[in-house]
Amino acid sequence: MDPNAPIVIIGAGQAGMQIAESLRHEGFNGTLTLCGEEPHPPYQRPPLSKKWLVEGGSAASLAVRGPAVLERLKIVLKTDTRVRAVDRTRKQVELSDGSQLPYDRLALATGSLPRTLPIPGASLPGVLALRGIADSVAIGAAIRHCAAEGRKIVVVGGGFIGLEVAAAACKLGAEVTVLEGLPRLMSRVTAPVVSESFARLHRSHGVQLVFGAQVAEIVGYEGHVAGVRTRDGQEYPAGCVIVGIGVDPDDLLARSAGLLCDRGIIVDACSRTSDPLIAAAGDCTARRLPDGELIRLESVQNAIEQGKSAAAALMGRERPFVAAPWFWSDQFEIKLQMVGLSRGYDQVVTRGDLDKPAYSAFYYRAGRLLAVDSLNRISDHMQAKKLLDAGLSPTPEQAADPQFELISLLKARDATAAGA
Amino acid sequence: MPKITYVEPDGRAVTLTLKSGQTLMRAAMEAGLEGIEAQCGGNCSCATCHCYVRPEWLDKLKPPSEDERLMLENVAAERRPNSRLSCQLIANDSLDGLIVQFPDRQS
Numbered sequence: 001m002d003p004n005a006p007i008v009i010i011g012a013g014q015a016g017m018q019i020a021e022s023l024r025h026e027g028f029n030g031t032l033t034l035c036g037e038e039p040h041p042p043y044q045r046p047p048l049s050k051k052w053l054v055e056g057g058s059a060a061s062l063a064v065r066g067p068a069v070l071e072r073l074k075i076v077l078k079t080d081t082r083v084r085a086v087d088r089t090r091k092q093v094e095l096s097d098g099s100q101l102p103y104d105r106l107a108l109a110t111g112s113l114p115r116t117l118p119i120p121g122a123s124l125p126g127v128l129a130l131r132g133i134a135d136s137v138a139i140g141a142a143i144r145h146c147a148a149e150g151r152k153i154v155v156v157g158g159g160f161i162g163l164e165v166a167a168a169a170c171k172l173g174a175e176v177t178v179l180e181g182l183p184r185l186m187s188r189v190t191a192p193v194v195s196e197s198f199a200r201l202h203r204s205h206g207v208q209l210v211f212g213a214q215v216a217e218i219v220g221y222e223g224h225v226a227g228v229r230t231r232d233g234q235e236y237p238a239g240c241v242i243v244g245i246g247v248d249p250d251d252l253l254a255r256s257a258g259l260l261c262d263r264g265i266i267v268d269a270c271s272r273t274s275d276p277l278i279a280a281a282g283d284c285t286a287r288r289l290p291d292g293e294l295i296r297l298e299s300v301q302n303a304i305e306q307g308k309s310a311a312a313a314l315m316g317r318e319r320p321f322v323a324a325p326w327f328w329s330d331q332f333e334i335k336l337q338m339v340g341l342s343r344g345y346d347q348v349v350t351r352g353d354l355d356k357p358a359y360s361a362f363y364y365r366a367g368r369l370l371a372v373d374s375l376n377r378i379s380d381h382m383q384a385k386k387l388l389d390a391g392l393s394p395t396p397e398q399a400a401d402p403q404f405e406l407i408s409l410l411k412a413r414d415a416t417a418a419g420a
Numbered sequence: 421m422p423k424i425t426y427v428e429p430d431g432r433a434v435t436l437t438l439k440s441g442q443t444l445m446r447a448a449m450e451a452g453l454e455g456i457e458a459q460c461g462g463n464c465s466c467a468t469c470h471c472y473v474r475p476e477w478l479d480k481l482k483p484p485s486e487d488e489r490l491m492l493e494n495v496a497a498e499r500r501p502n503s504r505l506s507c508q509l510i511a512n513d514s515l516d517g518l519i520v521q522f523p524d525r526q527s
Contacts, residue, residue: 025454044461061446069452300459301466301527323527328465335487337465378487382467382494407494 004030005104007314008093010083010253012036014044014300015282016109017064018307019314024073026315033076033101035083035093038132041067046300048136049164050330054171056140059133086257088275105277105314108254108265109307112247112283112298117156121218126225126240130161131247139165140172142240147173151239154178154228156215158185160329162244163198167331169242170205177236178202179213179228189338190361191348194373197357201332210236247298249284262286264296269320271310279313281306287321295341299327324371324388326381337381340371340388349400352377360384362399369393383407422516426471429455429524438511444520445469445507455522462507467491468526469506474519478502481509497523 007023009016012034020034036042043062047053052062070077082096092102114129116122128139146153153169155162158180166176178185184195185202199209214231218241227237249264260266260274264286271279282303286294305321312319326339334357345363352359360380363371369392372384383406387394390410398404425435426448438447448456448469457468464487473481481504484492488508492499506520 021452046461046463050463063450065452066450069450072452300461304457304459326466328460328463330463330465335465378490379493382491386494 002030002104003315004028006031006033006102007105007107008101008103009034009107009109010086010093011109011111011282011284012038012042012077012079013109013111013282013303014042014064015111015284015303015307015310016107017042018304019107019109019279019281019310020075021065021069021073022308022311023314024075026311026317028311028315030104031076032074033078035078035081035095035101037080037082038134039079040133041065041070041077041079043133044300045132048133049130049161050168053136053140053143053165053168062133083253086253088257088278091277105279107310107314108273108278108280108284109282109303109310110250110253110284113250114243114247115245117215117218117243117245119215119217121220121225122243124218124220124225125223126238127218127243128240129243130165139240139242143169143172143174146239149239150175152177152237154236154238154241155244156228156241157244157246158182158209158211159188159244159246160186162242163202163331164329165242165244166202166207167205170207170332175206175208177208177210177238179210179215179230179236181212181214183211185209189342190373191342191345191363193348193350193354194336194361194375197354197375198331198334201334201357205332210234247283249286249296251284254280254284262294264294266294267306269309269322270313270318271306271321272313279310281310297325297327299325301326324385326385334375335378337374337378338371339381339385340369342371342373345370347396349396351380351399351402360399362394362396364396367393367396369399380406383410386410422511422513422518424511424515425517425519426453426455427519427521428453429522433519440512442511443507444471444509444511445505447511448506453522455526456506457526458507459527460507464488464491464505464508466527467495467505470495470497470526471504471506471509471520471522472500473502473504473509474521475502477515477518480514480518484508495523496527497525 042064085094216231217229219227251261254265265280329336342363347364358376360374374381460466
């Protein structure tokens, strides 16, 4: 294998850019092409549902790295470039303009696509979903327009994106209703106590929350969205509807090319796919955990860490992603920081003040710490991250006791190790 | 347009000209410096833009907010009295000549 034979990266988001940069840091000197469908160089998406949505700004202000970096690292960025197919036999990718791009090794960082509502009216003008800069601009404009005209906004989905957009819309002066199909907010990822804190928060800012809402139809009037009808016959008037019901990994190219996929491109901890010449990173992947389960994470950390792993893998090295996953969300006055994977928990204990709120929820399975959600409890989050990375677990009693210093467990272990 | 010098973990020094109002994190990311990750993009949520400020400059900086202070208490690298998060440091002309150093690790 010629270590400097050309590498192509499909997808120019946070993960694609990380792979490109890390390849150079790993000593790759060959031709490196980064293909992205959007007109922008790689940019950070989290602000699109938060600060950037409220305050606006330039696309350049979101850039992961400045234009000079791409030049210096000799990363050939092809914007507005869609890849139509990957031909693993000929080792080339086919671009939408019909041209071919040969590769020796390939990285997939194709990201995810927002789920759409399979109901009548879902494609009416004024029904919007968030993925890229253009979507955030459109959503911001629609919210401002509705706020100015005194029209309501309906957000479908009470998950992170839906709630962040609801908070942003509120700040822009719009009246917002969130329709959630399940009985509580963010139910897929948090315990009921956390959902309850966020429900109180949003209601205190005037956001109307409707639970158990089965959306049946988007109602139009004169060719534009006018409201949402639920299965129980309720109608919620709306000048625009924002759909935030989750994303699906964009693994179409990989599936068509015959790579192993299961709702995401299957990768190991080192970001290797079922083809030794192809690595994958970010939202498009489903990572095999040591217990055999597949996990999909949609986060910046995942894009960055898997991106580093993918670059190493393409250079024939192993750099597994083993750190505890972490995630954050800002909604009104709550800074939420999450670390670990709470799936399968059988016990939750809280630490701190639930009313304020300034507390953390500790998730346990069989007495062992799995994950911690911190609401305005920065120290808990930072310390929990260190404990989980070190494989240490406070007892539920210790976690619940605010006088108990969590980090003392790490200090005690380090002291023992030093003394041994 | 203050000039600020960043020292990478391997000791290389890079001097950048910042716009007033720009954060030290943003300028470092745009320039592609290697000692910074800035995973949260300037939200004071991740502490992966940690830097050490040359002690003589410390009192010229706005002191850390409560949030920043709490984040700094448990950064991945060694916490020092001159530890700051570069996403919370905003450039202005009085910081011309400032030197900051990135730690050996951010996460």
